[in-house]
Amino acid sequence: MTEMLDLRGGPNGGDAVVGVDIGSIWTKAVFIRNGQVTNGALLRTGAVPEEAGETAVRDLLARHEVPRDEVGCVVATGYGRINLASARKSLPEITCVGRGAHALNPAVRTVIDIGGLDCKVVGLDPAGRALKFKRNDKCAAGTGRFIEKIAKILQLDLEQISQLSVKASGACSISSTCVVFAESEVVSALAKGFPYEDVIAGVNAAAAERVAQIVERLGTEGEVAMVGGMAKNRGFVAALETRLGVRFAPLPADPQYVEALGAALFAQELATGKEEMARR
């Protein structure tokens, strides 16, 4: 999975750097060498976050046949970022997601980042630095976990959910944002004979409503982009765009890797001793 983004001509041509995003469900890693950005495998974070992080780094380097000591720098982010032995630095998620989104589309001023556990809305300054943010409270409604749970009831995988969600003719009403209550609403909707497509559309609409409230509390400015695993759920993205009345700015990359990309870009700055990073 090699991607986009021409970084050639940067100050650090030959240095290989890695950004790892250890999320609550998935661990993602991005590798930059010779201006070329490569996404690593997605792997389940599991019970020991630092192990997932190390494996992600190791696999990526092995795949590119880069010896560990030729890696200029590793930067970790995400919920499991603490204690990653190979990381020179760990940075908060909002910093990395801002950096990644800005590199992909400098016009973006608001990033909606929905992962497995949380939903963050980050307001950026023109340089991609986080100005302000809002996050869901401890309830995981409207996040990836919510959709995963519903997929499980329907015995579908997430790709199927995404495909079906854009085929709905109507949305059945799911009013609960609590996963446990929503589960029983889904079961009863299915019993009433609603097609899967409409049930999924209802679930996406419920999740979008919850996220929209967080977005509205922060307020949006400029171009709005959506990143994180939930950005791959096309029905959800459409529901959120409709609810907010905006069209999300295109990002030329896999949305699930944007935070890791931001971490990798910071790793590059660290490796080349850029001033702002050195101060931190």
Add this chain to the structure above:
Amino acid sequence: MTSRALAEVKIRLERRPREIEELRSAGRKVVGTFCVYVPEELIHAAGLIPIRLVKGGNPDVDALGDHYLSTGSCPFARACLGYKEVNRDPYFASVDAVAEAPTCLQMERVLELYHKYFGVEILPISFPRTYFYAPDADGFRFFMDQLQWFKGRLEELAGAPITEERLRESIRLFDATREKLHRIYGLLRMDVPPLRWEEAFKLVHAGFYLDRREYDALLGDVIAELEAACDPAAADPDAGPDSLPRLMIFGGCLADGDDKIVEVVKSVNARVVIDDFCTGSRVFWNLTGGDTLEELAKRYLTKVPCGSLPYPHREGDPKIAHITSLAKEYRVDGVIYYALRCCDPYIFKTERFRRVLEGMGIPMLDLVSEYTPSDLDELQIQVENFVETLELARMRG
């Protein structure tokens, strides 16, 4: 800091339960208080031992409190009942009476239940909720009547009158203590203070339990040590310039032992420099300014108000005025507003504080939590990211 004086406070605290036991077997009585509105000076002047019962942070204790209230009640109120049910905490176990001037309904209920289920003698003081609308009118007379009644009840309990002389001594002692705590908190205004806010905050808590005269002397030792540490000659020449973001933290009751948010702010790259908790700076912020019962009444009426009181003062909102002046005085970069779940008064004032602070260019993070550890990661992530935005703002200059 590593401090001999702070270590001494800890030693005295360890000794204190035993000491109280001995005093009680010699006939001295203990009066517990919950809120910061009980004039403890009167308890002290009666020769009784005032102990402030503001403990929290233990979800198992809360679960016991649920039997008397409900899971949908204030975690602190539930803790007050849970501790009494277990009755193994030396302070809760040793109270002969509980005095309380509840400003919220939940604490009023706690007091009723103490009497009903635990048979504890209660001394309820009514606090005039409308005082802040009309500071010089009936509220004052009403509160004076309450204090006269309270004084009488304490005299019965002690079996001796509270003489003017005794009251004067107690007020002077408490004011001296308040002045010392003020001086210690004042040090937090420095770029690099000689102690952490967390240490100053815990030092306030020590006063809830220790003998008040002994506590006052201990604070004197702490100040001497801290001020010596501030001496430029004693400064570490290798210490670089410090540019940590400066935080204010305030909100509802943050009880002794409710350390979740305290540990979180300690772990991040920021420095808490001031609080406005009823277990922190509000304990000592206003001095009495005189040594009569009237002056004492005025002191309690005009304290920086608890969130559960209405405070649209004729002269402006005293809470907002205090918070904004603290933010300036302590050069605050960001504010953490921390409320307990089910604490409506603090939760529904959140947006008001946010608007005022953001109008000063100071961002505010609001958090709602309780005593279960289930949201610890969540708080950590929220605070880390908040501090990060402050850090990025500083870089922008």
